[in-house]
Amino acid sequence: xxxxxxxxxxxxxxxxxxxxxxxxxxxxxxxxxxxxxxxxxxxxxxxxxxxxxxxxxxxxxxxxxxxxxxxxxxxxxxxxxxxxxxxxxxxxxxxxxxxxxxxxxxxxxxxxxxxxxxxxxxxxxxxxxxxxxxxxxxxxxxxxxxxxxxxxxxxxxxxxxx
Numbered sequence: 001x002x003x004x005x006x007x008x009x010x011x012x013x014x015x016x017x018x019x020x021x022x023x024x025x026x027x028x029x030x031x032x033x034x035x036x037x038x039x040x041x042x043x044x045x046x047x048x049x050x051x052x053x054x055x056x057x058x059x060x061x062x063x064x065x066x067x068x069x070x071x072x073x074x075x076x077x078x079x080x081x082x083x084x085x086x087x088x089x090x091x092x093x094x095x096x097x098x099x100x101x102x103x104x105x106x107x108x109x110x111x112x113x114x115x116x117x118x119x120x121x122x123x124x125x126x127x128x129x130x131x132x133x134x135x136x137x138x139x140x141x142x143x144x145x146x147x148x149x150x151x152x153x154x155x156x157x158x159x160x161x162x
Contacts, residue, residue: 072153075112
């Protein structure tokens with residue numbers, strides 16, 4: 001009859017102030033370990049998923065270098081440069097926007113660049129970083145803008161028309 005007031009062991013239960021101290025500590029290390037493990041795993045998964053942003057940036061940088069090299073060798077912004085960009089887009093799955101700036105064209109119609117004239121190729125894209133994917137709604141994402149600019153110098157001499 002007095003068992004519900006005294007606790008699990010009946011009359012051998014410790015008095016109320018000691019009972020609270022003893023029972024709150026029992027098994028608390030397991031709860032702390034479980035919570036710490038969940039926090040560490042969550043942080044680890046976030047870091048691993050965030051590293052894909054850097055991989056995408058490196059792919060974009062590689063694409064820009066290859067397009068710059070094609071323009072340097074051709075001496076003009078031609079269909080060959082756009083074909084290389086399109087092939088790289090298919091391989092990487094990215095779809096960047098390319099702009100060529102800081103350039104003085106030798107011939108505006110064919111976009112020829114004279115020997116040792118510089119130009120800058122800029123590729124811009126965005127990466128969708130997914131925070132979480134609920135089953136009842138679209139995924140919650142953050143769009144991270146990526147921009148790569150690389151300068152180059154034409155390696156082809158164009159003869160002026162006589």
